[in-house]
Amino acid sequence: MNGLQLSGIYKDFGSVRAVENVNLDFAEGELTALLGPSGCGKTTLLRMIAGLEMPSGGSINLGGNNITGLAAHKRRFGMVFQNFALFPHLTVRENVVYSLVISGTSKSDAIATGERLLDLVQLSGYGDRRIGELSGGQRQRVAIARALAQEPEVFLLDEPMSALDAKLREDMQVELRLLQQRLGITTIVVTHDQREAMTMADKIVVMSQGRVEQVGSPQEIYHQPENAFVADFIGKANFFDGVVEGGKIRVGDALLELKTPAGFLGGSPVKIACRPETPYLDTEGVAGSRLKAKVTFVRDVGPVRDIHLETEIGPMVVEYARGETDRSFSIGQDTTVTLPVEGLHVFPRTGQEAA
Numbered sequence: 001m002n003g004l005q006l007s008g009i010y011k012d013f014g015s016v017r018a019v020e021n022v023n024l025d026f027a028e029g030e031l032t033a034l035l036g037p038s039g040c041g042k043t044t045l046l047r048m049i050a051g052l053e054m055p056s057g058g059s060i061n062l063g064g065n066n067i068t069g070l071a072a073h074k075r076r077f078g079m080v081f082q083n084f085a086l087f088p089h090l091t092v093r094e095n096v097v098y099s100l101v102i103s104g105t106s107k108s109d110a111i112a113t114g115e116r117l118l119d120l121v122q123l124s125g126y127g128d129r130r131i132g133e134l135s136g137g138q139r140q141r142v143a144i145a146r147a148l149a150q151e152p153e154v155f156l157l158d159e160p161m162s163a164l165d166a167k168l169r170e171d172m173q174v175e176l177r178l179l180q181q182r183l184g185i186t187t188i189v190v191t192h193d194q195r196e197a198m199t200m201a202d203k204i205v206v207m208s209q210g211r212v213e214q215v216g217s218p219q220e221i222y223h224q225p226e227n228a229f230v231a232d233f234i235g236k237a238n239f240f241d242g243v244v245e246g247g248k249i250r251v252g253d254a255l256l257e258l259k260t261p262a263g264f265l266g267g268s269p270v271k272i273a274c275r276p277e278t279p280y281l282d283t284e285g286v287a288g289s290r291l292k293a294k295v296t297f298v299r300d301v302g303p304v305r306d307i308h309l310e311t312e313i314g315p316m317v318v319e320y321a322r323g324e325t326d327r328s329f330s331i332g333q334d335t336t337v338t339l340p341v342e343g344l345h346v347f348p349r350t351g352q353e354a355a
């Protein structure tokens with residue numbers, strides 16, 4: 001195959017438009033995460049790709065062939081669901097090779113493939129166990145091995161880690177990513193967990209209310225958010241409402257400096273986002289806007305220190321690695337905070353976006 005393309009895909013459930021005009025390219029061998037809050041349409045989009053749900057409009061192409069109307073079982077797509085959907089009364093081996101056996105593969109070939117796949121997911125020796133005798137992580141590996149049995153052209157996973165506890169989830173994210181890279185299989189993962197998406201994906205598709213908000217690498221999505229929704233949903237950010245004034249932004253009495261003039265007409269309402277690790281506390285000589293501030297709270301979270309401030313332009317949280325700046329800040333202390341020019345992201349303000 002080469003690449004999977006979605007063109008103008010949308011889906012209506014009665015009067016609800018669950019997915020709106022999605023155009024996406026999934027490159028061969030890449031792992032893409034569909035990321036967004038509950039109800040944003042990511043599962044519906046994945047189910048349309050799988051052939052489990054028919055789009056209301058638009059087309060899906062795989063390697064140049066239009067597969068929009070092709071039944072799910074005719075697409076060579078492997079799927080792993082949230083609850084793994086394993087057969088509890090079958091053994092691990094039987095679960096993995098089940099699809100091969102019913103599609104007519106000889107028993108000996110199916111068993112050989114089963115052993116190879118169990119080895120791949122580090123479960124060799126577990127073939128004769130029942131599903132009920134496995135841990136959550138082992139069940140997930142069986143589900144992955146089963147999905148890979150048909151040598152799928154595309155591998156689809158819907159919240160594959162949600163049944164696992166936090167520690168195991170992190171380990172499995174790394175394991176799954178390494179396996180996917182080794183096999184070079186085009187993979188799409190639905191998740192609402194930004195860390196999961198950042199750990200595993202070459203490319204993240206951020207969705208909200210049925211629409212694609214941004215597509216990019218984990219770095220791009222974090223450092224160059226294209227709108228206030230993405231800046232708010234991915235990582236943390238301080239937000240301020242302002243108005244464009246002579247290429248700078250007025251927020252209350254302060255005039256904030258930008259790296260390049262705001263690309264909006266004077267008088268336009270804008271929203272500014274600033275990641276908490278970008279401002280400088282009590283520092284001179286940084287190109288940016290230096291504001292008066294008072295410390296309102298200090299919080300140590302392991303190696304990271306959060307300083308909460310009340311500033312001239314409103315409340316703000318500044319975060320830095322402890323040890324990096326070994327100055328003490330106490331509640332009620334007066335200080336300054338500098339917002340560096342490259343740390344400010346400016347978006348149009350329509351009244352709809354993140355507060």
Ligand SMILES: Nc1ncnc2c1ncn2[C@@H]1O[C@H](COP(=O)(O)OP(=O)(O)OP(=O)(O)O)[C@@H](O)[C@H]1O
Nearest residue numbers: 013016018036037038039040041042043044045192
């Ligand atoms: N079969 C259905 N019938 C009617 N409405 C549906 C159906 N499936 C999904 N929806 C609606 O479509 C929208 C998108 O749902 P979808 O399950 O795709 O979201 P999601 O991003 O995967 O959410 P979650 O993370 O909660 O699973 C929601 O408003 C949902 O209520």
